[in-house]
Amino acid sequence: xxxxxxxxNSSSNAGQFVxxxxxxxxxxxxxxxxxxxxxxxxxxxxxxxxxxxxILVCHALTGDQHAANAHPLTGKPGWWDIMIGPGRPxxxxxxxxxxxxxxxxxxxxxxxxxxxxxxxxPWALSFPVIxxxxxxxxxxxxxxxxxxxxxFCVMGGSMGGMQALQxxxxxxxxxxxxVPIASGSxxxxxxxxxxxxxxxxxxxxxxxxxxxxxxHATTPRAGLAVARMAAHITYLSEAALHRKFxxxxxxxxxxxxxxxxxxxxxxxxxxQGSTFVDRFDANSYLYITRAMDYFDMAVEHxxxxxxxxxxxxxxxxVISFTSDWLFPTSDSREVVKALNAEAANVSFVEVETDKGxxxxxxxxxxxxxxxxxxLNGAADKRGLKKP
Amino acid sequence: xxxxxxxxxxxxxxxxxxxxxLIEPGARVLDIGCDDGALLHYLSNEQNVDGRGxxxxxxxVNACVARGLSVIQGNADTDLMDYPNDAFxxxxxxxxxxxxxxxRDVLSQLVRIGRRAIVTFxxxxxxxVRWNLMxxxxxxxxxxxxxxxxxxxxxxxxxxxxxxxxxxxLDLRTERQVxxxxxxxxTRFRSTSRYANFFGEQALFMLxxx
Numbered sequence: 001x002x003x004x005x006x007x008x009n010s011s012s013n014a015g016q017f018v019x020x021x022x023x024x025x026x027x028x029x030x031x032x033x034x035x036x037x038x039x040x041x042x043x044x045x046x047x048x049x050x051x052x053x054x055i056l057v058c059h060a061l062t063g064d065q066h067a068a069n070a071h072p073l074t075g076k077p078g079w080w081d082i083m084i085g086p087g088r089p090x091x092x093x094x095x096x097x098x099x100x101x102x103x104x105x106x107x108x109x110x111x112x113x114x115x116x117x118x119x120x121x122p123w124a125l126s127f128p129v130i131x132x133x134x135x136x137x138x139x140x141x142x143x144x145x146x147x148x149x150x151x152f153c154v155m156g157g158s159m160g161g162m163q164a165l166q167x168x169x170x171x172x173x174x175x176x177x178x179v180p181i182a183s184g185s186x187x188x189x190x191x192x193x194x195x196x197x198x199x200x201x202x203x204x205x206x207x208x209x210x211x212x213x214x215x216h217a218t219t220p221r222a223g224l225a226v227a228r229m230a231a232h233i234t235y236l237s238e239a240a241l242h243r244k245f246x247x248x249x250x251x252x253x254x255x256x257x258x259x260x261x262x263x264x265x266x267x268x269x270x271x272q273g274s275t276f277v278d279r280f281d282a283n284s285y286l287y288i289t290r291a292m293d294y295f296d297m298a299v300e301h302x303x304x305x306x307x308x309x310x311x312x313x314x315x316x317x318v319i320s321f322t323s324d325w326l327f328p329t330s331d332s333r334e335v336v337k338a339l340n341a342e343a344a345n346v347s348f349v350e351v352e353t354d355k356g357x358x359x360x361x362x363x364x365x366x367x368x369x370x371x372x373x374x375l376n377g378a379a380d381k382r383g384l385k386k387p
Numbered sequence: 388x389x390x391x392x393x394x395x396x397x398x399x400x401x402x403x404x405x406x407x408x409l410i411e412p413g414a415r416v417l418d419i420g421c422d423d424g425a426l427l428h429y430l431s432n433e434q435n436v437d438g439r440g441x442x443x444x445x446x447x448v449n450a451c452v453a454r455g456l457s458v459i460q461g462n463a464d465t466d467l468m469d470y471p472n473d474a475f476x477x478x479x480x481x482x483x484x485x486x487x488x489x490x491r492d493v494l495s496q497l498v499r500i501g502r503r504a505i506v507t508f509x510x511x512x513x514x515x516v517r518w519n520l521m522x523x524x525x526x527x528x529x530x531x532x533x534x535x536x537x538x539x540x541x542x543x544x545x546x547x548x549x550x551x552x553x554x555x556x557l558d559l560r561t562e563r564q565v566x567x568x569x570x571x572x573x574t575r576f577r578s579t580s581r582y583a584n585f586f587g588e589q590a591l592f593m594l595x596x597x
Contacts, residue, residue, distance in 0.1 A: 317452065318459075336459055340466070343415075343474040345439070347452045348459035352445060366445070370452050377455020 015042045015065060015072075017108055020141045026103075029131040029294075036117065039142045040108025041065050041100040044084055045092030047148070053384050054148050055090060056139060057099045058156030058163035061288055062228075062280060064107035067099040073279045082363055089372045093387035094379065095152065102163075103138040104130045104288055106281035113214065113281045124283055125211035132159070132295045136166045140174070152382055153375065155179035157360030158327065159288070162295050165335065168316070169297060169308045177315040177378040179371065182324050182360045184331030185305055185338070186296035191326060194234055195289040198227030202282050211283050224282045225273030232272045237323040237356030241265060305338035312339070315381070316346040317374040319360075319367065326357040347374060392433045399429055401571035402507040405591050406479055409505060409563060410434060414476035417441070417501065419463050420483035424451035431456070439475075441466060464488045467496035474500045481507040482531075482589075486540040491553060498559060498596045507591045512546030512584040515569075530569075531589060547584045554594060563593040 020026070021036030028034065042065045047054060057067050057080060068084035070077060084090045084097055101109035104127070112127035119126075143151070154167040154175050161183020168178040187195075202208055205223030209216050233241075245265040249255065252262065261267040301307035316339055320332035329350045339346040351367045353359045359367065379386075396404050403426045410416060412434040418427050421440030424447075430436035440458035442448045451458035459466070463480065464487050478501030480493070485508055487493045497504035509531040510516075519527035526536040534540070545553075547566065554561060564578045566587035576583035578590065 315457070336461075337469045340459070340469040341471060343471060345457050346459060347448075347457045348461070349448050349452060350445065350460050366449060370449050373449070373453030373455060377452075380455060 015040055015069075015108065017041075018142065018145055020138070020145060023141075023144070026134070026137060026141065028128055028134045028137075030129050032128045034110065034128070037103065037110040037138060038108065038114075039100055039103075039110075039138055040105075041098060041142060042067060042069060043099075044068050044090075044097040045095055047096040047146075048385070051148050052150065052152060052382060053094065053379075054096045054098055054143075054146075054151050056143075056151050056154045056167070057084070057090070057097055058139075058154065058160035059099065059102065060156065060158035060160050061231075061292065062276065062285075063160070064105060065099045065101040065109075066107070068097070071279070074275070079361060083368070083371075089368050089375070091387055094384060095375075098142075098146075100139055100142060102135040102159075102288065104135070104284060104291065106284040109138070111281065112211070112283035112287055122214045124214065127283070127287065129290055129294075130287060131291050132162045132166050133170065133300075135291065136163055136170055139163070139167075140171060143174070150174050150176060152384065153177040153179060153378065155181065156183075157181040158183055158357065159292050161327075162292065165297065165308075166295075168312060168314045172309075172312050172314055175314050176382055177317070177374075179317045179319065179374065180332075180335065181319045182321055182327045182332075182357055183335075184327050185298060185308070185335050187292050187294075188331070191234075192293045194231060194326075195293055197230050199286050199289060201226040201230070202286060205282075208282065211286075213282070219277070220282045221274075221277045224277050224280065224285060225270075227285060228276040228280075229269040229273045232269060234326045235356060235358040237325065237354055239323060239354035240356050243354070244268075305334065306341040309339055309342050309344055312342060312344050314344070315378055316344060317371070318346060318348040319370060320348075320350045321355070321357070321359040321364075321367075322350060322352045323354045324357045324359065395429055395433055399425055400481075401567065402481055402589055402591060403429075405565045405567070405573070406481060406505050406507065407434070409593055410436065410477050412436070415439075415474070416477045416479060417470075417475045418479045418481075419467070419497075420480060420486075421451060421456075421458060422447050424454055424456045424458060426479065426481070427451070427456050427458070428454055462487075463493050463496075467493065467500060470500040472499055473502055475502070477501055477503050477505055479505045481505075482509065484508050485544050486542065488542070490543045490545075491557070494553065494559075494594075495557060498557075498594055502595065503562065504594045505591065506550075506594065507589060508545065508550065509541075509589050510547050510566075510584065510587045511544040512548065513588050514585050515588075517585075529588075547578050547587055547590050550590065550592065551578050554592065558597050559594045560597050561592055562595055563591075565591040567591070 025033040067080040068078040101107040116123045161180035164180045202223040205220035207218040208220040250267040297308040298305040320329040336348045418440045427438040441461045448460045516527040566574045566576045566583045
């Protein structure tokens with residue numbers, strides 16, 4: 001196993017992969033089970049001898065395990081490259097960072113584009129519908145495999161925050177600290193509505209073929225691109241869009257009285273859509289958006305959100321952003337309220353920014369300062385050696 | 388106390404030094420309006436207290452979280468109702484009550500969620516305040532009430548007698564009281580005395596439900 005190798009501070013693109021299920025099938029919330037499943041993951045830094053310094057970083061809807069290394073398909077830096085590394089907020093000199101591709105994903109962990117061992121064909125829509133709870137269960141199996149009893153911290157933004165909350169709720173004894181960022185305990189009606197638009201765009205694409213596009217050697221490029229474009233708007237804010245693009249025209253002096261991308265913002269969205277299609281699987285998009293839609297921690301605990309965190313020993317740091325309208329601060333406050341009702345150990349910061357939901361991916365000094373402060377405090381309490 | 392912790396105590400704002408003296412080691416404490424976390428930091432370092440804070444300003448919360456304290460961004464008027472009964476051994480509200488919208492409700496919440504509530508506030512019956520208004524005919528500004536009337540956060544100022552009356556109305560028991568003079572020394576006046584209301588610049592009450 002490479003995980004305990006202190007020299008392995010690298011970030012090879014190949015990453016790591018483990019086939020699980022031999023120790024027992026993975027039971028899913030839908031009532032079905034996966035007899036075997038794979039988890040693709042990356043690690044950064046070194047696991048200490050006590051195995052007490054592991055931080056699980058959970059990715060958002062369209063993220064993957066390549067959090068802090070060049071992406072193997074796009075060549076771009078990892079989605080949390082500014083966060084993870086020596087001397088960075090998630091300091092690899094102190095912490096051992098694990099980043100997995102979620103169950104249902106398309107970057108190596110088992111998902112709808114993989115072969116169903118029973119049929120020898122890609123799963124496509126015969127892949128069972130998975131939930132945030134299932135993703136977390138699969139991650140827990142990976143930790144079993146790595147011999148890590150307790151995470152020092154689990155964190156993530158957006159859907160990654162949902163996983164962090166789910167971890168704290170389902171495995172309170174396996175989590176010392178949890179940091180849900182720009183997230184919430186349930187997906188709102190508005191968010192489900194946006195996801196539905198995206199799914200309908202994919203399914204309306206003739207190249208989707210009822211999910212069997214692999215058999216037709218096609219892929220629903222147009223549909224998936226539209227889904228991405230619509231979603232991308234929700235990750236920004238009016239102010240951010242205005243600052244970035246205003247009404248500026250794209251490579252032209254005047255409007256063309258046509259439907260070409262006259263405006264820079266149109267050109268930007270088209271680019272976002274087309275590059276996304278090159279790295280993401282359309283069926284995975286359906287499955288993962290569904291998992292987010294189904295997420296509602298209160299419903300799973302008899303309608304009471306505090307019950308999801310009953311007497312929790314976990315230290316929480318909840319973070320939201322003022323201009324985030326996808327997971328507004330009120331969603332984070334709901335979580336904080338529930339934790340207060342359990343007199344839990346919780347910090348909560350609303351960071352002032354006009355960058356919208358995506359602020360959790362960006363260089364936001366106040367956000368990073370908060371996170372570093374929280375991690376330092378928690379690490380001292382956990383007795384982790386300073387770097 | 389060791390010289391080092393004496394020094395740490397002396398670095399606290401004067402009313403907070405008296406608050407800290409009242410809190411037993413190892414207690415669960417909620418500090419409402421905890422500012423940059425000075426009291427919580429002192430209590431957790433020197434008295435091994437399990438501390439939490441509520442602070443309205445982002446700068447304050449960030450300062451707290453950055454020094455490893457558990458603090459949420461929130462405010463006394465709206466966020467106390469979320470906590471269960473007797474969640475804390477002590478709930479501290481220092482120089483904040485006069486800035487709340489509904490001090491009566493806030494006070495009731497304090498003694499509900501804490502077994503003891505410790506409240507400090509500037510005394511509007513202090514002789515300099517009275518003199519200010521009488522001699523100049525203008526809204527008083529003093530060291531503790533520095534902002535002019537149009538920009539002050541202090542919207543519900545009270546005197547020591549007013550506060551004592553509210554405690555009586557709410558059927559609260561005063562376990563301890565400290566009346567501080569302008570040099571920050573304990574006057575040892577009883578809060579019910581006219582001297583306290585005249586010479587006390589600020590007051591500290593430790594309250595419980597009857």
